[in-house]
Amino acid sequence: MITSRPWDDDKPHEECGVFGVWNAPDAAALTALGLHALQHRGQEATGIVTYDGQRFHSEKGLGLVGDVYHDPRVMAGLKGRSAIGHNRYATTGETILRNVQPLFAEFEFGGFAVAHNGNLTNAAGLRRELVRRGCIFQSTMDSEVFIHLIAMSEYSTVVDRLIDALRQVVGAYSLVALSNEALIGVRDPLGVRPLILGRIGLPHEEPAWVLVSETCALEIIGAEFVRDVEPGEIVVIDDRGVHSIKPFGAAKPRFCVFEYIYFARPDSVMDGTPVYAARKSIGAELARESHVAADIVVPVPDSGVPAAMGYATESGIPFELGIIRNHYVGRTFIEPTDHIRNLGVKLKHSANRAILQGRRVILVDDSIVRGTTSRKIVEMVRAAGASEVHMRISSPPTTHSCFYGIDTPEREKLLAAQHDVGEMARLIGADSLAFISINGLYRALGRGSRNAASPAYCDACFTGDYPVPLTDFDKGGSRQLSLLEEISAV
Numbered sequence: 350m351i352t353s354r355p356w357d358d359d360k361p362h363e364e365c366g367v368f369g370v371w372n373a374p375d376a377a378a379l380t381a382l383g384l385h386a387l388q389h390r391g392q393e394a395t396g397i398v399t400y401d402g403q404r405f406h407s408e409k410g411l412g413l414v415g416d417v418y419h420d421p422r423v424m425a426g427l428k429g430r431s432a433i434g435h436n437r438y439a440t441t442g443e444t445i446l447r448n449v450q451p452l453f454a455e456f457e458f459g460g461f462a463v464a465h466n467g468n469l470t471n472a473a474g475l476r477r478e479l480v481r482r483g484c485i486f487q488s489t490m491d492s493e494v495f496i497h498l499i500a501m502s503e504y505s506t507v508v509d510r511l512i513d514a515l516r517q518v519v520g521a522y523s524l525v526a527l528s529n530e531a532l533i534g535v536r537d538p539l540g541v542r543p544l545i546l547g548r549i550g551l552p553h554e555e556p557a558w559v560l561v562s563e564t565c566a567l568e569i570i571g572a573e574f575v576r577d578v579e580p581g582e583i584v585v586i587d588d589r590g591v592h593s594i595k596p597f598g599a600a601k602p603r604f605c606v607f608e609y610i611y612f613a614r615p616d617s618v619m620d621g622t623p624v625y626a627a628r629k630s631i632g633a634e635l636a637r638e639s640h641v642a643a644d645i646v647v648p649v650p651d652s653g654v655p656a657a658m659g660y661a662t663e664s665g666i667p668f669e670l671g672i673i674r675n676h677y678v679g680r681t682f683i684e685p686t687d688h689i690r691n692l693g694v695k696l697k698h699s700a701n702r703a704i705l706q707g708r709r710v711i712l713v714d715d716s717i718v719r720g721t722t723s724r725k726i727v728e729m730v731r732a733a734g735a736s737e738v739h740m741r742i743s744s745p746p747t748t749h750s751c752f753y754g755i756d757t758p759e760r761e762k763l764l765a766a767q768h769d770v771g772e773m774a775r776l777i778g779a780d781s782l783a784f785i786s787i788n789g790l791y792r793a794l795g796r797g798s799r800n801a802a803s804p805a806y807c808d809a810c811f812t813g814d815y816p817v818p819l820t821d822f823d824k825g826g827s828r829q830l831s832l833l834e835e836i837s838a839v
């Protein structure tokens with residue numbers, strides 16, 4: 350039986366990465382490169398749709414970007430100077446080929462492709478209503494409601510139809526869309542999910558424009574950063590340039606704070622803040638808040654590394670690579686026997702015994718979700734001879750599930766939702782455990798303490814303060830109603 354990431358299911362997962370390019374000679378190749386840079390935002394499937402001025406072309410597959418687009422014949426079929434692409438990590442709908450984005454439809458006004466990062470929180474109700482009105486869905490994804498809402502709209506232009514659709518959806522989303530006439534980017538009204546505008550070409554040249562989930566996708570294609578797409582903004586890019594539309598009323602942005610802690614690549618800049626610097630700053634604040642006497646600071650690689658560097662610098666305790674990560678662990682695995690599965694964490698992480706032996710260790714990680722991996726890592730570090738193991742976490746306790754495009758377990762399965770910090774320390778086997786406080790997190794990001802009446806970020810997984818209504822979800826914010834149940838109830 351093939352199963353997915355048996356060693357990696359104790360982390361929240363980013364749902365998706367999106368990429369779009371307009372007016373570039375190698376649009377498909379640039380898109381594949383951009384998607385490669387965004388691979389950390391989704392590894393289960395990838396898709397590209399291009400437009401050559403007359404026809405749309407599409408190529409999608411399950412697996413990594415490098416696996417799907419390694420064949421020159423595949424790339425040669427993706428003709429045109431405009432393209433959008435998508436990396437998928439499934440949070441709604443199974444990963445089967447018909448669920449792989451970009452989605453594409455032929456409308457009366459021409460072809461239209463759309464790729465979505467995020468999650469709609471009223472998709473089930475919308476879908477039920479659309480099915481009642483005769484729509485036939487091809488996938489089990491929330492994103493498909495965009496296609497049907499656009500098809501059902503009575504407005505005449507693509508952009509008006511899209512605005513009409515956006516006014517009906519609720520959720521956290523960044524979209525890139527491609528029509529016969531334009532590349533379109535949209536960021537949800539609170540800007541929970543990221544979207545960035547970039548440009549390729551010298552100032553005196555006709556530019557190519559790109560839309561990306563993270564700035565690391567600009568670097569790889571030699572594009573320059575222009576600006577973040579603003580919360581609630583629609584950018585329409587056509588042969589006349591870039592046009593900005595703001596169809597929603599002004600709202601205070603609530604960007605996802607977990608992007609700084611874990612999701613974004615450390616070389617990206619999110620909403621003006623370099624992620625690497627943010628993580629070091631969070632680590633330094635963590636050291637100020639929860640100092641403990643120890644011999645070495647050891648990150649749980651890779652995501653814990655910058656925070657551990659910040660912790661080490663602030664505390665004056667030496668930074669050491671006491672855990673080594675194996676980068677060659679595949680994304681899928683033939684399900685092993687129980688005995689081998691129990692060794693699972695060692696497939697990804699190995700203890701560096703020469704560093705750990707006899708030392709008092711501060712282990713720095715970015716989050717604790719179920720706690721299963723933390724327990725195994727603490728056990729592994731002890732088995733390698735550490736005399737004490739103190740766990741320090743660069744996020745506040747994850748007490749609530751995310752419904753905005755990050756895959757987290759149901760609330761009942763979140764360790765911090767069920768236990769206080771002392772019990773958690775005992776359960777993972779650490780001598781001590783501490784998390785950065787929510788105010789410490791805000792301070793580390795240069796925001797002062799958290800203003801409870803008007804927080805600067807979405808921090809719902811730490812506070813339960815959900816900024817976007819959870820229409821499809823039960824009142825406790827713990828379980829997503831089944832889309833398939835919703836559909837079968839029609």
Ligand code: SF4
Nearest residue numbers: 605607751807809810
């Ligand atoms: S709930 Fe957490 S992970 Fe989800 S968008 Fe908000 S801060 Fe990000």
